[in-house]
Amino acid sequence: xxxxxxxxxxxxxxxxxxxxxxxxxxxxxxxxxxxxxxxxxxxxxxxxxxxxxxxxxxxxxxxxxxxxxxxxxxxxxxxxxxxxxxxxxxxxxxxxxxxxxxxxxxxxxxxxxxxxxxxxxxxxxxxxxxxxxxxxxxxxxxxxxxxxxxxxxxxxxxxxxxxxxxxxxxxxxxxxxxxxxxxxxxxxxxxxxxxxxxxxxxxxxxxxxxxxxxxxxxxxxxxxxxxxxxxxxxxxxxxxxxxxxxxxxxxxxxxxxxxxxxxxxxxxxxxxxxxxxxxxxxxxxxxxxxxxxxxxxxxxxxxxxxxxxxxxxxxxxxxxxxxxxxxxxxxxxxxxxxxxxxxxxxxxxxxxxxxxxxxxxxxxxxxxxxxxxxxxxxxxxxxxxxxxxxxxxxxxxxxxxxxxxxxxxxxxxxxxxxxxxxxxxxxxxxxxxxxxxxxxxxxxxxxxxxxxxxxxxxxxxxxxxxxxxxxxxxxxxxxxxxxxxxxxxxxxxxxxxxxxxxxxxxxxxxxxxxxxxxxxxxxxxxxxxxxxxxxxxxxxxxxxxxxxxxxxxxxxxxxxxxxxxxxxxxxxxxxxxxxxxxxxxxxxxxxxxxxxxxxxxxxxxxxxxxxxxxxxxxxxxxxxxxxxxxxxxxxxxxxxxxxxxxxxxxxxxxxxxxxxxxxxxxxxxxxxxxxxxxxxxxxxxxxxxxxxxxxxxxxxxxxxxxxxxxxxxxxxxxxxxxxxxxxxxxxxxxxxxxxxxxxxxxxxxxxxxxxxxxxxxxxxxxxxxxxxxxxxxxxxxxxxxxxxxxxxxxxxxxxxxxxxxxxxxxxxxxxxxxxxxxxxxxxxxxxxxxxxxxxxxxxxxxxxxxxxxxxxxxxxxxxxxxxxxxxxxxxxxxxxxxxxxxxxxxxxxxxxxxxxxxxxxxxxxxxxxxxxxxxxx
Numbered sequence: 001x002x003x004x005x006x007x008x009x010x011x012x013x014x015x016x017x018x019x020x021x022x023x024x025x026x027x028x029x030x031x032x033x034x035x036x037x038x039x040x041x042x043x044x045x046x047x048x049x050x051x052x053x054x055x056x057x058x059x060x061x062x063x064x065x066x067x068x069x070x071x072x073x074x075x076x077x078x079x080x081x082x083x084x085x086x087x088x089x090x091x092x093x094x095x096x097x098x099x100x101x102x103x104x105x106x107x108x109x110x111x112x113x114x115x116x117x118x119x120x121x122x123x124x125x126x127x128x129x130x131x132x133x134x135x136x137x138x139x140x141x142x143x144x145x146x147x148x149x150x151x152x153x154x155x156x157x158x159x160x161x162x163x164x165x166x167x168x169x170x171x172x173x174x175x176x177x178x179x180x181x182x183x184x185x186x187x188x189x190x191x192x193x194x195x196x197x198x199x200x201x202x203x204x205x206x207x208x209x210x211x212x213x214x215x216x217x218x219x220x221x222x223x224x225x226x227x228x229x230x231x232x233x234x235x236x237x238x239x240x241x242x243x244x245x246x247x248x249x250x251x252x253x254x255x256x257x258x259x260x261x262x263x264x265x266x267x268x269x270x271x272x273x274x275x276x277x278x279x280x281x282x283x284x285x286x287x288x289x290x291x292x293x294x295x296x297x298x299x300x301x302x303x304x305x306x307x308x309x310x311x312x313x314x315x316x317x318x319x320x321x322x323x324x325x326x327x328x329x330x331x332x333x334x335x336x337x338x339x340x341x342x343x344x345x346x347x348x349x350x351x352x353x354x355x356x357x358x359x360x361x362x363x364x365x366x367x368x369x370x371x372x373x374x375x376x377x378x379x380x381x382x383x384x385x386x387x388x389x390x391x392x393x394x395x396x397x398x399x400x401x402x403x404x405x406x407x408x409x410x411x412x413x414x415x416x417x418x419x420x421x422x423x424x425x426x427x428x429x430x431x432x433x434x435x436x437x438x439x440x441x442x443x444x445x446x447x448x449x450x451x452x453x454x455x456x457x458x459x460x461x462x463x464x465x466x467x468x469x470x471x472x473x474x475x476x477x478x479x480x481x482x483x484x485x486x487x488x489x490x491x492x493x494x495x496x497x498x499x500x501x502x503x504x505x506x507x508x509x510x511x512x513x514x515x516x517x518x519x520x521x522x523x524x525x526x527x528x529x530x531x532x533x534x535x536x537x538x539x540x541x542x543x544x545x546x547x548x549x550x551x552x553x554x555x556x557x558x559x560x561x562x563x564x565x566x567x568x569x570x571x572x573x574x575x576x577x578x579x580x581x582x583x584x585x586x587x588x589x590x591x592x593x594x595x596x597x598x599x600x601x602x603x604x605x606x607x608x609x610x611x612x613x614x615x616x617x618x619x620x621x622x623x624x625x626x627x628x629x630x631x632x633x634x635x636x637x638x639x640x641x642x643x644x645x646x647x648x649x650x651x652x653x654x655x656x657x658x659x660x661x662x663x664x665x666x667x668x669x670x671x672x673x674x675x676x677x678x679x680x681x682x683x684x685x686x687x688x689x690x691x692x693x694x695x696x697x698x699x700x701x702x703x704x705x706x707x708x709x710x711x712x713x714x715x716x717x718x719x720x721x722x723x724x725x726x727x728x729x730x731x732x733x734x735x736x737x738x739x740x741x742x743x744x745x746x747x748x749x750x751x752x753x754x755x756x757x758x759x760x761x762x763x764x765x766x767x768x769x770x771x772x773x774x775x776x777x778x779x780x781x782x783x784x785x786x787x788x789x790x791x792x793x794x795x796x797x798x799x800x801x802x803x804x805x806x807x808x809x810x811x812x813x814x815x816x817x818x819x820x821x822x823x824x825x826x827x828x829x830x831x832x833x834x835x836x837x838x839x840x841x842x843x844x845x846x847x848x849x850x851x852x853x854x855x856x857x858x859x860x861x862x863x864x865x866x867x868x869x870x871x872x873x874x875x876x877x878x879x880x881x882x883x884x885x886x887x888x889x890x891x892x893x894x895x896x897x898x899x900x901x902x903x904x905x906x907x908x909x910x911x912x913x914x915x916x917x918x919x920x921x
Contacts, residue, residue: 047256053420055485056410059252063264064236067255068410068419070243072403073490074521076859078144078244079404081137082156083411085239086232088133088210089272089345094219097212098228100131101170101177101220106138108169110162113155117775122845123148124852131210134344135415143856144245150254156240157258160233167222172788174217179791179815181211182742186636188291193350196299199283200451204276206346235262237269239414243407275345276301278464283451290740292630292637296365297337297352298372298452300444304470305342305416311428312436313444314340317349318388319380319437320372324566325387327371328353332364333619334626344416345469349444356626357633365452373450375441385434390570396426398575398590401522406485417472424479489519493859498867499878503699508711511689512872515699516864525589525596525695528865530873531607532584533683535720539582539655544667545679546582548620552676553578555616557609562616565606574599578606582655582679583722593696597705604709612680617673628665636914637661639736643747643912647729656722685715692868694861726753726805733911744819744915746826749809752903756799761806762884763891763899765797770838770846770896771829772810777846782829783812789822790814801874808904816919823913830906837897851885 047059047067059067087099106129109116120127120140125148127140140152184190194209201207211217240259242251279301302313321328321338328336328351337352351372355364399405406422413422449464491497504514520526533539539546554576555562569576574591576599587607591599631637638661650657659667689710693702729751738744754761772779772795783790790812798807814822857863858881870876877883 047252047260051420052483053481054423054483056419057248058419061235061256061260063260063262064234065255065259065262066239066414067252068239068241068414069246069248069252070241070403070407070410071246071248072244075244075403076144076493077141077856078149078242078246079139079141079407080149080152080156081139081239081241081243081407081411083138083239083241083415084136084233085134085237085415087131087135088208088212089205090232090270091205091208091212091228094216095224095228096208096216097177097181097210098216098220098225099136100210100212101173101217102165102225102229102233103129103131103136103138104173104177105165105169105225106159106163108164108166108173110155110158110164112158112162114164115776116155116159119151119155121774121776121849123151124849124856125152126853126856132343133206133208133210137411141244143852143859146247146250146254149242149246149251150258153240153251153254153258157262160235160238160259161262163229163233165222165226165229170220170222170225172786174220175788175815175818176784176791177211178214178217179743179789179813181214181217182815183791183813184209184211185742188287188289189295189352191289192285192287192295192297195285195287196297196350196451197348199285200279200299200301200348201276201346203274204346205272205274206343231267231270234265234269235259236264239411239419241407241411243403272345275469278466279449279451281448284453285451286453290634290636292634293357293626294355294359294361295352296355296361296368296453297350298365298368298450299348299350300372300446300449300451301464302340302347302349302444303465303468304345304347305413306418306421306425306470306472306475308428308475309436309440309443310342310347311425312432312440313349315385315388315392315429315432316380316437316441316445317351318392319384321351322388322391325384325563327384328368331367331371333622334359334364335623342416354626354630356622357629361453369447369450369452373445373447375438375445379438380434380441382434385437387567387570389429389432392429394570394573394575396429397522397573398524400426400485401524403521417470418476420481421472421475423481424476427479489521491518493864495858495867495878495882498864502868503703504868504872505703507703507707509687509689509714511686511691511706511710513691513703513706514693514868514872515697515702516692516694516868517697517699518694519696520593520694520861523593523696525591525593525693525697526861526865527587527589527591527596527600527694528690528692528869529587529589530584530690530869531580531587531684531686532688532719532721533685533715534583534655534717534722536655536722538682538717539722540653542675542679543582543655544664544671545675546683548617548624548671548676549612549680549684550578550580550585551620552612552616553580553606553610556611556613557606558611559605559609562613568602569599572599572602574602576603584719596695596697597701600705601709607684608713610680612673612676614673617676621668621671624668625665628661628668631661632665635736636738636741639738639914643734643736643914646732646734646910646912647727647751649727656724681715682717683715685713686710687714688719690869690872692865692872694864721802723803724800724805725803726751729910731908731910734913735917736912736914737917738914739916739918741914741916742816743813744816744913744920745811745813746819746823747809747811747912747914748826748909749807750905750909752806752808753804754800754806754903755804756801756806757884758804759887760899760902761797761799762887763896764806764808764903766843766846766850766888766891767838767896767900767904768795768797768808769850770842771795771833771900778829778833779810779812779826782825783814783822787821787825789818789825816915819913819915819920827906830904834901834904834906838893838900840893843891843893843896847888847891850888854881854885 050058056070091098107117125140125142129138142148198207303309317338317340320326321336332353334353334355339350341348410419410422413419444464502514502516506512554565572595577588579585645658648658691706783793793812795810800806
């Protein structure tokens with residue numbers, strides 16, 4: 001399940017394109033009461049085609065339902081989105097959080113389908129619901145089968161008018177939603193953003209949290225909730241979008257069959273009209289609560305999403321806060337957060353920075369304000385503008401080459417006013433000029449339009465323009481849209497075809513190369529390289545150095561400085577990620593086909609020739625130190641680290657030893673520049689390397705280039721894998737006081753002597769799924785569905801690929817007042833599963849679900865890369881996964897129960913309880 005989305009991050013450009021707002025809420029829930037029915041017509045209605053743009057075709061039904069079909073033959077899956085144009089913006093007094101709560105209750109079923117989540121699980125659906133201020137969305141993604149598409153569409157149509165929305169379900173689900181609210185309150189940055197939004201909007205509902213007020217969540221009236229459901233869940237307020245692999249004619253017929261006979265209500269849809277006036281002075285918020293580090297932020301009102309100023313404002317944000325070139329990044333010594341918030345009726349630009357404990361927040365806030373509001377005196381330069389625009393265009397192309405992300409973008413633009421505006425927005429970015437960016441900076445980034453943690457009285461405020469209702473028609477004028485999008489090509493991701501299409505070679509040293517030649521949408525090529533470093537003895541005392549080296553690889557070489565490296569990557573239209581630590585790691589590259597060879601040379605140059613600039617070393621080291629100092633200041637973070645260290649069998653000088661926060665801080669402070677240089681010189685090399693390339697490339701050319709780049713690049717210290725043998729842990733129950741945390745957490749873990757491919761490990765994984773993984777599992781049914789105690793809970797198996805040392809754990813979040821009740825329920829369910837065992841029906845249901853999920857996962861280039869990497873590393877058979885499927889299918893109820901009882905011993909578990917003790921009494 002996907003849970004609540006939060007603010008934060010480092011200014012990801014794609015965050016704008018997928019329209020992830022500052023506080024979008026995801027959920028999953030639902031139930032039983034009076035059903036609302038609509039008579040079916042004897043003659044099936046027809047869908048009216050409206051238009052085709054960029055490969056997406058729009059239809060409408062007579063009842064007002066809008067339909068968007070976006071076929072993509074390159075995907076083995078299909079995703080169905082049902083979007084209702086209702087969110088927190090439409091809630092009245094006392095109704096805050098109602099749209100989100102209704103999203104939960106829809107999943108509680110209808111008379112025809114009383115347990116939809118169980119039905120989803122049977123069919124292997126990945127599903128969820130999300131609520132924002134402007135809309136509510138339900139989606140399911142699954143292996144493309146027309147029967148599954150038909151069933152899901154029929155369920156959505158049934159849920160539109162016949163959902164239970166029952167008192168009994170509301171009573172249990174309310175506590176789950178309240179737990180979700182408490183989890184959000186646990187995150188200080190999310191809470192700060194919530195308070196700032198409330199301060200920024202005096203009247204508009206964008207100032208409210210999508211989760212709602214706690215009092216409204218606890219006291220919502222079932223009659224009001226039913227009325228809200230009937231008012232907004234109707235065909236003329238909904239959009240159905242289908243994306244991926246499907247038969248367009250059959251799917252359109254299925255939509256017509258499912259939705260066509262639903263009546264269009266005679267009452268008109270309510271219209272929202274409340275708008276804030278222009279902000280007339282700085283507003284300040286101070287939040288006092290436990291946190292890992294100080295955090296400052298500034299937010300500015302900007303126009304709605306479909307406004308001509310939106311595109312230059314996005315580029316302005318990148319100029320200010322890009323993680324490499326941004327003005328804030330260069331001036332502030334701490335990481336910068338940039339979050340553009342784009343909505344139908346108003347927007348905002350959010351900038352934040354996490355500080356060190358010793359930093360003067362007033363001084364840093366002044367620096368931030370001076371930079372953001374100083375464009376009038378220090379205009380954006382042509383170089384800054386081009387860097388931001390080139391980087392954005394690079395990501396823009398990748399987004400519109402990905403059918404799933406493009407579909408999400410189209411839906412959010414439909415919510416904003418017109419789905420076709422997704423492509424107009426793309427084209428408008430190409431027309432932005434430097435003067436536009438400087439203009440909007442002086443128009444919106446002004447003192448009277450700012451919300452921060454401070455209030456500064458101003459005698460003569462300069463105000464931003466009055467907010468206005470958007471006009472999508474005017475926005476669209478002057479842009480011609482074509483009817484076809486990027487072409488996609490079918491590819492069979494079966495293991496047999498992967499084997500036929502892949503050329504694998506072992507080069508000198510121990511370098512393994514696999515090239516999967518296939519076309520990719522957008523003419524991109526993917527490369528993943530895995531390197532391995534060090535040994536048990538050699539890595540002793542060098543963990544800190546190894547972590548920092550991986551962070552410094554893009555900061556400079558003898559040939560390029562940091563800015564030149566970033567410029568080169570932009571020029572190559574290449575996205576690269578170095579995920580390297582003390583024992584090695586991965587390098588990922590995505591680049592256009594024509595630039596692949598040059599980009600491959602360039603990233604290996606960075607790996608080999610990085611000179612680890614001393615200034616970058618001290619900056620990165622200080623950022624590490626600030627983060628650890630923050631952990632020492634936050635009891636909840638320290639408690640988690642302390643619990644995870646329990647049972648550690650390694651000495652402090654062992655590279656496998658888990659540091660305390662203080663030990664890690666001491667290690668960082670003692671780290672020298674010479675130690676970092678030494679680590680790169682001694683350990684970096686391709687003496688053990690794996691390379692996988694996917695795309696329309698010539699395998700022989702890639703082989704020759706790989707040999708030229710990696711052969712003879714060896715390190716003085718050869719690699720030996722760090723072993724992690726099985727070790728017993730002494731059972732215990734530890735209580736950790738986490739003051740002022742709104743939610744509590746229950747953890748439990750143990751270790752079992754199993755290796756990944758052991759048949760008993762597969763049996764334990766299946767038993768664990770029955771006990772506590774997803775809807776219909778024992779733990780989920782008891783704690784979430786029946787008792788309404790927890791929003792987030794799961795059991796899991798942590799696999800070991802080499803040694804017989806598998807981990808098993810469970811966790812759940814609960815309200816402090818329910819802590820003892822929840823702990824008792826968890827232990828009761830565990831005891832019941834061991835005493836009574838799992839039923840044959842449960843075993844068969846979860847076997848089918850497990851196999852369907854495994855099958856659905858076997859498509860796409862990420863899967864192919866993972867398969868090729870595994871075959872290289874373990875020399876496994878191509879059909880191993882299919883053999884494991886047959887193994888899972890063969891399991892009997894007796895085998896599952898025997899393994900469960902063999903390895904799950906309640907008296908051998910280690911329990912960790914995290915809670916504000918004062919709230920639990």
